[in-house]
Amino acid sequence: MAKTTNKSRLMRISWDIQEQKNKTRSKSLQAAWAILSNEDITVQYLTRKLNGNKPVPQRALNQYALFA
Numbered sequence: 001m002a003k004t005t006n007k008s009r010l011m012r013i014s015w016d017i018q019e020q021k022n023k024t025r026s027k028s029l030q031a032a033w034a035i036l037s038n039e040d041i042t043v044q045y046l047t048r049k050l051n052g053n054k055p056v057p058q059r060a061l062n063q064y065a066l067f068a
Helices: 002-021 025-037 039-050 058-067
Strands: none
Touching: 002 025, 025 039, 039 058
């Protein structure tokens, strides 16, 4: 069941990338795979970017563990 869930997340993200960025199917799958395989880094990067490059509070870093 976990594999099916991960595959469906991968496909959903890749379809969104393909639709929004007008990329080929293979490039959108590669991008989605990179996002999903590096989720922890992606979340930290986006949090820092949305905070205007301010340091991420320790409380927020501790909450990342909830999603793992």
